Amino acid sequence: MGFLLDNCHFDRLTSEIINQCQPYTCSKDSGIDSFFHVDNEDNFQDYHEEMMSNSHCFYTEEENPRMVCAFSLASSSLRTDTLSNNKRNRFNRPIPNSKRRSQYPAILIGQLCIFDGFGQKTFGHNIGDEMMDLIKTMVIDPENDNAARYIVVDAINKPEVIDYYRRNGFEFLFTSDEEELAGLHGYNPEESIENEEIPKCKTRLMFFDLIVLRQS
Numbered sequence: 001m002g003f004l005l006d007n008c009h010f011d012r013l014t015s016e017i018i019n020q021c022q023p024y025t026c027s028k029d030s031g032i033d034s035f036f037h038v039d040n041e042d043n044f045q046d047y048h049e050e051m052m053s054n055s056h057c058f059y060t061e062e063e064n065p066r067m068v069c070a071f072s073l074a075s076s077s078l079r080t081d082t083l084s085n086n087k088r089n090r091f092n093r094p095i096p097n098s099k100r101r102s103q104y105p106a107i108l109i110g111q112l113c114i115f116d117g118f119g120q121k122t123f124g125h126n127i128g129d130e131m132m133d134l135i136k137t138m139v140i141d142p143e144n145d146n147a148a149r150y151i152v153v154d155a156i157n158k159p160e161v162i163d164y165y166r167r168n169g170f171e172f173l174f175t176s177d178e179e180e181l182a183g184l185h186g187y188n189p190e191e192s193i194e195n196e197e198i199p200k201c202k203t204r205l206m207f208f209d210l211i212v213l214r215q216s
Contacts, residue, residue, distance in 0.1 A: 003125035004058050004134065008068055013044055013055040017067075021059050024067035026113045029156075035111050036070050044072055044111070053110050056138075058131070069114045069131050073139075076108035078150045078173070078207055082183040087175075094211070106150040106207070107139050132168045140213050149210060154203035162204060170206040177201045 004010070011017060015038045026033035034040040036055070044055040053074035059065045080088045081102040092100045114127050139148055155165050157177075174180035178198050184205070 002130045003127060004068065004130045008058040008060055009065070010056065010058050010134075013057040013070055015045065017057060017059060021065050021067040024115045024117075026115050029113070032111055032113045035072070036113060044070075047072065047074075047110070053108075055111070066117065067115050068118045069112075069127055071112040071131065071135060072110040073135070074108045074110050075146060075148075076106045076152055077103040078106045078152050079103040083173070094209070104150060105146075105148045106152045107146065107148045109135065109151060109153040112153075128164055129168060136208070136210065136213060140210050151208040151210060153206050155206050157201050157204050162206075165206050168208070169212075170208045173205045173207055177204070180205060 013036070018036075018038055026036070035043055036057075037043060038045055044053070047053040048055065053072045055070060055072040057070040058068045060068060079102065080091055083091060112131070114131070118127050136151065138144065139146075139151060151170075153165060153170065155161050155170075172180075174183055177200050180201050181199060
């Protein structure tokens with residue numbers, strides 16, 4: 001079926017699992033690496049104790065298990081009142097009139113990581129895509145009591161990260177960096193200095209509409 005389902009355990013990330021799988025690292029991003037360890041400040045355990053997010057992981061079924069990947073999820077919302085009227089109308093079109101709101105329930109991907117040694121493709125399998133498919137399945141599971149129409153993520157604004165989410169069906173809520181800065185951060189291009197370069201967002205807000213999975 002896939003590398004993760006065929007070769008790994010799936011569980012809530014805990015200090016016990018971390019101790020079993022040490023050492024592991026995410027050399028691509030020190031902040032994400034720090035989040036998924038217990039010996040650093042502002043880690044996944046802190047967020048769990050404050051009831052702000054839950055983290056899960058896949059680790060190999062071996063005598064000496066290895067950490068493959070991990071992610072954190074939190075309850076959130078997707079706001080449409082920051083969109084222009086035309087864009088908001090287009091966004092709301094698939095939703096029945098009586099259910100249209102200024103914000104919709106969503107699940108936020110807070111952090112997501114594939115650890116060193118398990119690149120995007122491992123033994124012919126795309127670990128990142130498999131993980132995203134399993135996140136979607138987890139969120140729409142009938143036994144999951146947290147109803148959500150969307151998955152949202154503040155994706156790091158790098159081509160390889162954006163390409164990953166777009167490949168997995170995510171779309172931008174705002175068309176451009178400028179539009180997102182104006183909608184979420186109050187940026188006004190008319191107040192900028194003449195010929196000043198438009199600032200670039202550090203992250204881009206993206207969403208996936210889970211209803212397509214219910215309809216398929």
